[in-house]
Amino acid sequence: xxxxxxxxxxPKHMNILVTGGAGxxxxxxxxxxxxxxxxxxxxxxxxxxxxxxxxxxxxKTCLKDKNFRLFxxxxxxxxxxxxxxxxxxxxxxxxxxxxxxxxASIENPKLFEKVNVAGTLNIxxxxxxxxxKKLIFASSSSVYGENKKTPFSETDPVDNMISPYAxxxxxxxxxxxxxxxxxGIKIACMRLFTVYGPRxxxxxxxxxxxxxxxxxxEIPMFGNGHSKRDYTYVTDIIDxxxxxxxxxxDFEIINLGDSRPIELKKLISVISMVVGKDPKIxxxxxxxxxxxxxxxxISKAKKLLDYKPKIALEQGMKxxxxxxxxxxx
Ligand SMILES: NC(=O)c1ccc[n+]([C@@H]2O[C@H](COP(=O)([O-])OP(=O)(O)OC[C@H]3O[C@@H](n4cnc5c(N)ncnc54)[C@H](O)[C@@H]3O)[C@@H](O)[C@H]2O)c1
Numbered sequence: 001x002x003x004x005x006x007x008x009x010x011p012k013h014m015n016i017l018v019t020g021g022a023g024x025x026x027x028x029x030x031x032x033x034x035x036x037x038x039x040x041x042x043x044x045x046x047x048x049x050x051x052x053x054x055x056x057x058x059x060k061t062c063l064k065d066k067n068f069r070l071f072x073x074x075x076x077x078x079x080x081x082x083x084x085x086x087x088x089x090x091x092x093x094x095x096x097x098x099x100x101x102x103x104a105s106i107e108n109p110k111l112f113e114k115v116n117v118a119g120t121l122n123i124x125x126x127x128x129x130x131x132x133k134k135l136i137f138a139s140s141s142s143v144y145g146e147n148k149k150t151p152f153s154e155t156d157p158v159d160n161m162i163s164p165y166a167x168x169x170x171x172x173x174x175x176x177x178x179x180x181x182x183x184g185i186k187i188a189c190m191r192l193f194t195v196y197g198p199r200x201x202x203x204x205x206x207x208x209x210x211x212x213x214x215x216x217x218e219i220p221m222f223g224n225g226h227s228k229r230d231y232t233y234v235t236d237i238i239d240x241x242x243x244x245x246x247x248x249x250d251f252e253i254i255n256l257g258d259s260r261p262i263e264l265k266k267l268i269s270v271i272s273m274v275v276g277k278d279p280k281i282x283x284x285x286x287x288x289x290x291x292x293x294x295x296x297x298i299s300k301a302k303k304l305l306d307y308k309p310k311i312a313l314e315q316g317m318k319x320x321x322x323x324x325x326x327x328x329x
Contacts, residue, residue: 257296
């Protein structure tokens with residue numbers, strides 16, 4: 001049931017498990033949870049989708065905290081998960097571990113099914129077996145696929161997915177719904193819209209284009225530059241995830257976006273302004289699996305979580321570039 005009174009129902013300090021906690025969003029989340037005084041248990045298999053050394057760096061600060069513990073485990077290894085939950089009494093789980101990337105999913109769809117669907121089912125089974133009451137799952141705006149209506153609302157049909165990645169995230173949401181209804185696990189599926197910022201994924205446009213412009217190299221621009229993404233700054237996403245932890249619902253699907261979609265050409269001009277160099281653009285054909293627009297209706301997040309994105313693209317890219325210069329050069 002939704003907590004309409006907006007009362008904070010969460011005990012102050014909890015044992016929280018974060019899967020994918022060494023990744024981009026996961027490591028930012030772990031730091032925020034530690035700052036709030038929670039004990040944080042991180043599971044990550046440091047996969048090689050991008051350089052695992054980046055993930056080692058992501059969690060360096062967390063590793064110095066006595067309330068943080070890292071398990072180098074795969075969510076597909078059920079016995080390995082049982083071993084952790086046997087020893088520690090977990091109050092809530094953030095499930096972020098996943099195979100990511102639309103194009104990678106077209107190349108290797110079976111891996112995406114294995115990790116994102118069967119792996120999520122492992123997490124749900126663990127929650128059932130060990131009586132975990134609360135799960136927050138990182139779903140994706142990609143489930144809206146080629147939705148014609150904008151902005152995308154949680155009540156829109158999600159039958160238009162155009163990548164195995166999107167299909168795997170929607171399948172995982174469906175399993176989450178079934179487990180919530182069957183076993184009373186309180187689950188929030190958060191549909192995240194193109195997240196960027198410090199520790200961002202190196203293959204995503206905000207990071208990749210910044211690097212290329214800075215190095216004076218050509219930017220591969222797929223399509224005519226008019227495709228739009230609802231770029232959302234990572235701290236805004238973390239605020240939304242943390243708010244979901246503090247609220248009490250049975251099962252909800254909630255968009256977390258910025259709700260100000262930006263054309264690809266505009267992203268490139270903002271990057272060029274921030275970096276202080278002109279971009280060299282190479283136009284290429286559109287890529288399979290890429291949707292033409294993402295645009296979040298965030299009224300539900302506003303109502304249930306008091307969610308209010310604060311960082312606009314120009315400021316977010318300035319912050320990102322400052323981080324990039326300090327950490328990646
Ligand atoms: N970044 C975005 O724009 C975005 C948008 C929508 C949804 N999401 C979702 O948010 C979550 C985090 O994304 P991110 O951008 O931080 O990606 P990321 O790749 O940086 O983080 C994912 C982490 O999960 C780990 N992982 C992958 N497979 C695993 C497995 N089998 N066992 C244990 N750990 C495993 C990886 O090593 C990585 O550290 C993902 O579920 C992703 O689908 C991200």
